[in-house]
Amino acid sequence: MILTHDEIIKCLQDKSIIIDPLDEKRIGPASVDVVLDNQFRIFKANQSEINLNSDTVDTSKATELITTDTITILPGQTILGITKETITLAPHICGWIEGRSRFARIGLMVHISSGFMQPGISNKQVLEIFNAGPMAITVNAGISVCQLIFEEAKGSASYNGQFQHQQTP
Numbered sequence: 001m002i003l004t005h006d007e008i009i010k011c012l013q014d015k016s017i018i019i020d021p022l023d024e025k026r027i028g029p030a031s032v033d034v035v036l037d038n039q040f041r042i043f044k045a046n047q048s049e050i051n052l053n054s055d056t057v058d059t060s061k062a063t064e065l066i067t068t069d070t071i072t073i074l075p076g077q078t079i080l081g082i083t084k085e086t087i088t089l090a091p092h093i094c095g096w097i098e099g100r101s102r103f104a105r106i107g108l109m110v111h112i113s114s115g116f117m118q119p120g121i122s123n124k125q126v127l128e129i130f131n132a133g134p135m136a137i138t139v140n141a142g143i144s145v146c147q148l149i150f151e152e153a154k155g156s157a158s159y160n161g162q163f164q165h166q167q168t169p
Contacts, residue, residue: 018088031147038141041080080169107133120158
């Protein structure tokens with residue numbers, strides 16, 4: 001069941017959902033807008049291949065971590081960003097990262113394929129940002145680039161994988 005505004009507020013009050021920092025004005029009818037931080041991973045030029053020969057992919061070897069308040073994404077380019085907010089979910093809450101229509105209309109995708117937030121997470125959310133449009137797009141840290149949609153999970157589970165407590169893209 002997707003949580004609506006009042007249910008999200010209840011979960012924030014009982015700490016089933018923790019968003020740090022939280023701007024209550026960003027709580028919508030059934031989602032919470034979150035903002036882009038100023039850390040990005042840019043893929044290095046002349047990378048000929050990333051071999052997916054295990055379950056773990058180390059993007060740090062193929063990317064460069066940069067800190068900037070403004071970044072331009074070229075058509076067809078993928079970069080990794082991260083939310084400013086740390087999201088912590090109780091074992092009975094999960095969620096989804098979704099783009100915002102105002103940015104999708106110009107071809108900006110904020111997550112390519114991994115939009116699910118596991119129950120029990122506590123981390124910033126990495127964003128696989130892709131420019132599917134025909135022109136360069138400049139984005140600024142602090143912009144509400146995506147929204148989080150929360151659901152109640154039937155049962156209880158907790159994520160304990162390699163990205164638990166992640167703070168950089």
